[in-house]
Amino acid sequence: MTRSDQIFTVAQMRAAEQALIDRGESVGSLMERAGKGVADWIWRIAHGRSVTVLCGPGNNGGDGYVIAQELARRGTHVVVVAPSEPATDAARAARERYRGTFDTAGNGGVLVDCLFGSGLTRPLSPELVALLSREAVRHSALLAVDVPSGIDSDTGRPLNEGLPANDVTVALGAWKFAHWLMPAMAAMGQRRLVPIGVEPIAGAATLLTRPHLSAPAIDAHKYTRGLVLVIGGVMPGAAQLASEAALRGGAGCVRLAAQGLHPSATPDLVLKRGPLVDLLADERTTAVLAGPGLGLDETARVKLGEVLAADRPTVLDADALTLLRPRHCESRSAALILTPHLGEMARLCESFGIDEGNRIDRATKLAQAAQAVVVAKGPDTLIAAPDGRLALAPPATSWLSVAGSGDVLSGIAVSRLAAGADGFTAACEAVWLHGEAARLAGPAFTASGLARNVSEAYAATL
Structure with a gap:
């Protein structure tokens, strides 16, 4: 049974489809299932409008012929535009079953992009880019099947410039990385998933979903x-x-090791003075956060060294990420979470000797090198664990692009870590709560307003 939260690479998707074929399915039967599932969505979206289906030469084009035939059967006015002949047996068979209209252009309603799906690694020809762009202008809505044509499925990288944005993208069988990674993510529009029966794959990446948290135990203190x-x-x-x-x-309970508090600080904070090593030695302390406002001077370096030497579950953010070096991570056994934004990620990769790579490669390599959970922040936040687990977050509101929002995320993360979650789980819970708090805060919030909505976000998980 398909898990709706799994994200497959092209290779994983092919293996999952082959497993179905080994159990008695055929390429044609999977094509019928996928095409009819997508047709359900298009039929609702079109709502009586005409539909034009662009069919390419491969099996994605075969899906397009199935879609067109199913929509025509339901009474939708459908036109197929096929710039090339089918090149696979399943696509040829699907075309033969299509009894509707062919033309060189469509007009008006919904344009369905079935030129190429996942697995494309080369740019579209200039002629196909021109066709896709021209037809997108001639229609009121654009829907891509599986992955928009001209997008690298595993990285979200556009293979061509000037590709049109989609209103809807319907994934087949499982999510692909391009659905949730920038820059492709920004042009996906609404995302929908059509299951085709593929089984879950052990170790596959997952899409972050609402966590299930709980109220404190009746005897909690x-x-x-x-x-x-x-x-x-x-x-x-x-x-x-x-x-x-x-x-x-x-x-x-939250203790702040500092010399003083701003007058606006909440009275719920416990201010602690004294040597840091003594505060870290308190056995009741279950998690530590260092980095927000820490500074980059020698005092900050000493503090960071003491924090990491204490070997308690720890979250590092902001200045602590700039000061972090591989030696700090040696001999640690407690959970460690790093929460870098793009610039901090670049500095960490330099410090840990990680070569250039795509966003996922760098995050997973850093997680392994530092033996830490890495929360690579951005519009396409991802969470990588040293054991290979990987989660991608659905896009949160762009109002999160405000000073201090990262401090709020690190505060949530250390709270979840202190509450007993392992590093990867704590990071995933924190990213979800952060995004939900932003949604609840509405537009143009401040970081303090964001923090005030964390409790209500937590309530949504109970």
Whole structure:
């Protein structure tokens, strides 16, 4: 049974389809199932409008012939535009079964892109780009089947410039990485999934979904719920913001190791002074956060060294990521979460000697090198664990592009870690709660407003 949260590479998708064929399916039967499933969506979207299907030479084009035949059977006015003849047996058979209209152009309603799907690694010809662009202009909506033509399925990289944006993309069998990675993600429109019966694959990446959290046990107290220690620095506002987010992320108590508090700080924070090594030695402390507002001077370096040497479950963000070196990660056994944005990711990869690669390659290599869970932040946030687990987050609101939103994320993450989640689970829960809090906060929020919505986001998981 297809898991709707799994994300397949092209190779994994081919293996999953081959497994179905080995059990008695055929390419043709899978094509019929996929095409009729997509036709269901198009029929609803078209709502009586005409449909033009662009059919390429491969099996994606074969899906297009099945779609066209099914829509025609339902009474939709359909035109097929096929710039080339079918090149596979299954596509040829699907074309032979199509009894409708062919033309050199369509007009008006929904344009369906079945030129090429997942697996394409070469650019479209200029003629096909021109055809796709011209037909997109002539129609009021564009729907791509599986993966939009001209997109690398495994990386989300456009193989051509100037490709039109889609209103809807219907994935076949399982999600592909291009559906959730920039820059392709921005041109997918609404995403839908048509199951075709493929089985889950062990170790496949997953799409982040709503976590199932719980209320504290009836006999819980502040220390059993988790004690967070946040390390302050030269910019106290960032650490206070992270602390306030941690208070709402499920931990029972949050301590801020700093010299003082801003007058606007919540009275719920516990201010702790004194030597950091003594605070870290408190056995009740279940997770530590360092980085927001930490600074980059020698004092900050010493603090970071003491935090990591204490070997407690730890989240590192902001300045701590700039100061982090491979030696800091040696001999650690406790969970470690790193939350870099794009620039911090580049600096970490340089520090850890990771060669250039695509976004997923770099995150997974860094996770292995640092033996840490890496939350690579951005419009296409991904979470990579050192054991190979990988999760991608659905796009959150673009209003998250505000100063301090990363501090809020790190505060949520350390709270989930303190509450007892393993590093990967804590990171996934934090990213989901962060995105949901942003949705609840509405437009043009501040980071403090975002933090205030974490409790309501948590409520959505109960």
